[in-house]
Amino acid sequence: MSKLNLLALDFPPVSHLFEWPDFAFHGTPLAMNKTVLIYLFAFALTLGLFLLSGSKKGLVPRGISHVAEGGINFVEDSIVMQTMGAEGKKYVPFLTTMFFFIFFSNIFEVIPFIQFPANARMAVPIAMALMVWVIYNFLGVKNQGFFGYIKNSLFPPGVPKALYIIVTPIEFFSVFIIRPLSLAIRLWANMVAGHLLLVTFAVLSATLWDSTYVGAVAPAAMLTLMTGFEILVSFLQAFIFTILTAVYMGGAIHPEH
Amino acid sequence: MKKRFVIAFISGSLLLTLGMTGTASASGESVGSCAIEEIEAFEEETGLSLHDLHGGGNEEALQTLSDSVEGCIEAPSPIIPEVNEIIWGGGAFLVLLALMLWKGFPAVQKIMNERSEKIASDLDEADKAKADAQAVKSQYEAELADAKSAAAAVLEEARQQAEVLRSDLQARAETEIAEMKSQAASDIEAAHDRAMGDLQSEVADIVVGAAERVVEANLDAEAQARLIDNYIDQVGSN
Numbered sequence: 001m002s003k004l005n006l007l008a009l010d011f012p013p014v015s016h017l018f019e020w021p022d023f024a025f026h027g028t029p030l031a032m033n034k035t036v037l038i039y040l041f042a043f044a045l046t047l048g049l050f051l052l053s054g055s056k057k058g059l060v061p062r063g064i065s066h067v068a069e070g071g072i073n074f075v076e077d078s079i080v081m082q083t084m085g086a087e088g089k090k091y092v093p094f095l096t097t098m099f100f101f102i103f104f105s106n107i108f109e110v111i112p113f114i115q116f117p118a119n120a121r122m123a124v125p126i127a128m129a130l131m132v133w134v135i136y137n138f139l140g141v142k143n144q145g146f147f148g149y150i151k152n153s154l155f156p157p158g159v160p161k162a163l164y165i166i167v168t169p170i171e172f173f174s175v176f177i178i179r180p181l182s183l184a185i186r187l188w189a190n191m192v193a194g195h196l197l198l199v200t201f202a203v204l205s206a207t208l209w210d211s212t213y214v215g216a217v218a219p220a221a222m223l224t225l226m227t228g229f230e231i232l233v234s235f236l237q238a239f240i241f242t243i244l245t246a247v248y249m250g251g252a253i254h255p256e257h
Numbered sequence: 258m259k260k261r262f263v264i265a266f267i268s269g270s271l272l273l274t275l276g277m278t279g280t281a282s283a284s285g286e287s288v289g290s291c292a293i294e295e296i297e298a299f300e301e302e303t304g305l306s307l308h309d310l311h312g313g314g315n316e317e318a319l320q321t322l323s324d325s326v327e328g329c330i331e332a333p334s335p336i337i338p339e340v341n342e343i344i345w346g347g348g349a350f351l352v353l354l355a356l357m358l359w360k361g362f363p364a365v366q367k368i369m370n371e372r373s374e375k376i377a378s379d380l381d382e383a384d385k386a387k388a389d390a391q392a393v394k395s396q397y398e399a400e401l402a403d404a405k406s407a408a409a410a411v412l413e414e415a416r417q418q419a420e421v422l423r424s425d426l427q428a429r430a431e432t433e434i435a436e437m438k439s440q441a442a443s444d445i446e447a448a449h450d451r452a453m454g455d456l457q458s459e460v461a462d463i464v465v466g467a468a469e470r471v472v473e474a475n476l477d478a479e480a481q482a483r484l485i486d487n488y489i490d491q492v493g494s495n
Binding site: 013014015016018022025028029030031032033035036039040042043046047050051053054055056059061065068069072093094096097098101105118121122123124126127128131185188192 | 291329335336337338339340341342343344345346347349350352353354356357358360361362363364365366367368369371372375
């Protein structure tokens with residue numbers, strides 16, 4: 001008998017932590033579950049945030065306006081200007097939307113009674129990563145021409161020609177295959193890991209509370225600490241996804257960088 | 258109206274999420290309860306109980322049960338996305354992006370731009386007001402300098418006039434004093450002469466009287482006059 005069983009630790013199967021039963025349109029491609037509702041809520045929150053901020057009268061920002069305007073400034077100053085320069089300002093709306101949508105989808109990880117990061121499911125990370133793949137390839141072809149883009153992507157200048165035998169396949173996999181996958185998996189895996197950590201400490205706290213009371217102090221403290229940490233991770237992963245998107249788009253627009 | 262609609266939309270979404278999804282993930286079904294459910298389902302389907310399997314001879318049914326119970330601890334690959342979640346999640350993002358590009362972002366951007374323009378315009382106005390104030394100050398300073406120089410000129414002119422006046426008055430006073438001195442000298446001389454004449458006749462009378470009493474002689478008038486004049490001249494030369 002394992003130690004975990006001795007402690008009566010009843011840990012739910014991993015699939016039960018991430019897969020939610022359908023509550024509408026069962027068995028159809030439009031089946032709705034908890035994850036879908038969180039996506040819709042993230043959608044409503046992002047849109048609502050901007051519509052409410054946009055409807056505020058007066059030039060002095062108040063309340064919710066700080067969040068929307070701060071978000072725009074953050075994306076513009078810390079992401080676009082750092083990676084794409086002034087030319088990238090026209091992509092600020094796209095990147096801001098992406099940032100807030102990912103952030104709100106993530107932050108439900110620590111919202112009481114919901115406590116699930118929607119991006120711990122692969123759907124949105126992979127869908128958005130593929131969208132980014134299409135966008136940066138389109139921008140590359142548009143700005144450099146098809147052959148120019150392929151040449152600059154697969155044959156980076158300054159590399160000795162003999163090395164192209166090695167470099168070109170690597171670049172091909174890196175630019176056209178690995179990028180979207182790494183983008184999606186990074187976000188998804190971080191949220192999965194965070195959710196597992198929180199569930200582990202929560203189950204441990206509950207079990208030890210039932211048996212010993214005092215023993216629950218340490219895991220409960222860790223649970224509190226990890227909850228704070230996961231708020232940071234939610235923000236950080238939204239930031240990383242957005243800034244990498246901007247980097248890929250900037251690279252497609254300005255190959256020399 | 259629009260604001261109320263947005264708030265209602267968000268609140269409704271939250272209530273729906275809370276109401277239809279149950280509690281937190283950690284409260285989900287456990288491995289143990291899953292296994293029990295599988296065993297119960299197996300017993301119901303096959304009509305066999307676990308005791309029946311203990312005896313052996315029913316390896317196929319045991320394998321089936323074993324497989325289904327193992328399913329409780331085997332999770333499907335979590336990296337494979339669900340189609341319905343892709344449709345809803347990806348669709349939500351695309352619709353959100355369209356709505357944000359259409360309404361959400363421009364509304365906030367407009368306010369931010371208006372604020373930037375207002376601040377820039379206020380700064381321009383402040384610069385202009387400062388420049389105006391500077392110009393007015395320069396003008397006042399120039400006028401003040403002019404006034405000061407005009408006042409200095411007036412003072413100089415007054416001083417010169419005063420000097421001229423003083424010189425005139427002094428010259429006139431000196432003239433008058435000289436005239437008065439001359440007049441006084443003349444008056445003194447006249448008074449002196451007059452006094453001398455009076456004194457002379459007075460003294461003559463006294464002398465005549467005295468001489469008459471001294472010599473008690475009766476001199477003729479001509480001799481007396483001559484004698485007196487000689488005496489007076491002698492007294493005057495002394």
